[in-house]
Amino acid sequence: MSDKIYIVGHKSPDTDSVCSAIALANLKALTGTENCVPCSAGKLNKETEYVLNYFGVAIPEVLESVEPKQKMILVDHNEYGQAVAGTDQAQLVQIIDHHKVGGFQTSEPLYVRIEPVGSTCTIVAKCYKELGLTPEKGIAGILLSAILSDTVIFKSPTCTALDKEIAAELAAIAGVEPMSYGIEMFKASSNIADRTPQSMIEEDLKAFTMGAHKVGVGQVSLMGMAGFEDVRATLTAAIEAHRVAQEMRYLCLMITDILTDGTELIVTGENPEEVAKAFGKEIVNGSVDLPGVLSRKKQVVPQMTTYFQG
Secondary structure, three states, X not given: OOOOEEEEOOOOOOHHHHHHHHHHHHHHHHOOOOOEEEEEOOOOOHHHHHHHHHOOOOOOEEOOEOOOOOEEEEEOOOOHHHOOXXXXXXXXXXXXXXXXXXXXXXXXXXXXXXXXXXXXXXXXXXXXXXXXXOOOHHHHHHHHHHHHHHOOOOOOOOXXXXXXXXXXXXXXXHOOOHHHHHHHHHHHHOOHHXXXXXXXXXXXXXXXXXXXXXXXXXXXXXXXXXXXXXHHHXXXXXXXXXXXXXXXXXXXXXXXXXXXXXXXXXXXXXXXXXXXXXXXXXXXXXXXXXXXXXXXXXXXXXXXXXXXXX
């Protein structure tokens, strides 16, 4: 165990989980806590790589496990099932998140800040403001990027007025126009030809307990569906193989088209029709059509959880 405090997001890290860790570590340093280390709980996806490269921010170290009492700060999650190995035995000192409370126990009191906003980075940026501090250009840029990513350029139903307000302030510091930059960010990471089926599955995958079932829900965001049919069969087979390997009842992958504001939910498992019923739909060719659905957190996971716990 070291005297460092690791700041880390969830497994299968996305832009919000990585950028919130980096920005929070920077804030801690500015306020006198020098031993905080921002980490990524796995390999960066293409979007996050683009964001960090664009703003010239260093890639954080990868942290996939921690020793039993290691000090940790969790960002963008609060469930042990989504955390790096060993987190349940670590010494948690703080949690900053924007998801539902997932049921966790700690041996000591800690600071917990969970707000119903579109991005964890909105909360971290708010912390800077509350302390009278202005993030430097690079930090402002990655905070903005995470907000744009998690809110799907403000289209997601999870987006709040605060997300938009904070994003506008960060964009002014970063020197970018939010909408045009957000489109370029999504374009840079949405080329199917550049991705393997496994990378599409793992780039933003979360495991949930729904009733008696372990269910995985991942999400891939695309700027249009060009090229998708060419990989559909291979991708579906890879999803099923991953489901079996992870011993999940179901594994679902949201293929979200930002241009049409809709999602195709690919479902694998013993009885995929059961998942379709959670949305009052039928399964067609192994997937459920979900027009108008952009948010896993607000439009997919709650519906499935309610169904399987009923």
